[in-house]
Ligand SMILES: Nc1ncnc2c1ncn2[C@@H]1O[C@H](COP(=O)(O)OP(=O)(O)OP(=O)(O)O)[C@@H](O)[C@H]1O
């Protein structure tokens with residue numbers, strides 16, 4: 001099928017220091033993915049609730065945030081937080097940030113999180129809007145406060161409803177970690193590029209990295225499907241059991 | 245127990261409650277009936293301030309809803325509400341539906357809340373269905389769980405908004421039985437229903453509403469057999485399927 005004029009040398013990825021770069025790359029990739037996913041889930045929840053509250057300034061604030069981060073490419077935010085943000089700070093503070101060895105990782109996490117949060121918030125908002133008005137009225141009529149209504153009635157139902165699109169978004173976010181190579185975060189894609197430029201043999205490590213991305217994405221997808229199955233029990237299935 | 249003093253409410257320019265004055269005493273059972281869109285639901289939803297009114301005053305258990313200092317959330321905990329479409333929480337089992345507010349609002353321990361919930365499930369005749377999710381229950385069963393959920397807060401007042409009108413005929417009587425047993429315990433109840441047999445048996449007074457106004461308030465025997473107002477008469481003959489002698 002393909003006629004690659006390329007002799008694979010599978011020794012390369014397993015030679016030091018390349019092996020170590022690759023392992024470190026996997027670690028950083030997973031770290032960035034987990035931190036950004038969790039953080040954007042929390043922030044996105046807050047923004048989604050703000051977006052549907054009665055309090056107008058909160059609604060407006062949330063709307064502005066979402067429009068800003070949804071309509072500017074994610075890569076821009078990584079570059080912004082890495083190159084520009086420290087310059088905006090008082091010079092002493094900015095220089096200190098730049099000298100901090102892992103600042104690129106922090107900038108990457110910040111940029112990806114803020115970007116992903118906008119999408120998470122919109123997905124969750126659609127979930128909240130899909131909950132019948134009666135659910136909230138039932139909660140109100142038993143004397144629940146606003147916070148309790150969201151915590152025990154509205155948000156748990158929204159999370160269950162939006163599992164499929166939220167899963168897709170999280171997989172997307174995971175793959176977006178590769179953008180961090182642009183600000184030289186030593187994640188997996190960056191490692192493959194480094195190895196390529198030193199050895200002129202990038203295809204081996206790139207193949208391995210691709211397999212890694214596919215494996216993790218597929219596992220994430222599988223976890224979502226398991227969760228969907230699990231929560232179906234309490235939302236919308238099982239009626240047929242009674243009919244037997 | 246509940247007092248409406250010349251209450252008026254508008255949805256935009258639509259005047260849905262017009263000069264409503266009504267006093268309901270402790271332990272009284274009031275049935276509200278009338279044509280669709282007449283403002284019945286809006287009226288009972290003002291009692292726990294799910295709907296706010298623009299003019300007039302509502303006093304519940306001695307507390308004015310208009311007073312900005314009133315802790316409406318606390319007051320709502322004392323007022324149970326049962327909806328036409330049950331509104332059970334679909335992500336929780338029957339038992340969890342009942343336990344939630346007592347634990348979170350009243351601060352009951354899980355153990356005490358569970359005991360209370362089991363007792364109520366027994367009372368509404370659903371002991372074996374405690375661990376079922378709403379979707380696994382029939383409409384009548386869901387509505388009885390919803391009543392149990394309200395009762396778990398040990399309310400002083402119970403509001404019912406057409407509790408049986410979404411149910412198949414054969415499921416209605418189980419729900420009405422539970423409601424009848426409540427009236428026997430002296431619960432103050434406001435019930436929107438067109439189940440006239442039920443009204444006849446348990447209502448102290450029947451309120452007939454049309455176009456946002458209270459047209460007539462009578463004892464059930466009087467309002468069904470011998471309504472004073474033409475509009476009431478017309479409506480009653482329709483829902484009781486009596487041929488209207490005044491029509492030519
Ligand atoms: N949230 C709302 N916004 C605007 N108009 C409303 C709202 N809720 C009710 N209305 C209007 O107010 C009027 C009274 O409605 P309400 O639901 O109280 O009537 P009802 O007597 O309960 O009728 P039904 O027997 O159909 O339940 C109706 O004309 C309705 O369209």
Ligand SMILES: [Mg+2]
Pocket residue numbers: 284285286405
């Ligand atoms: Mg109604």
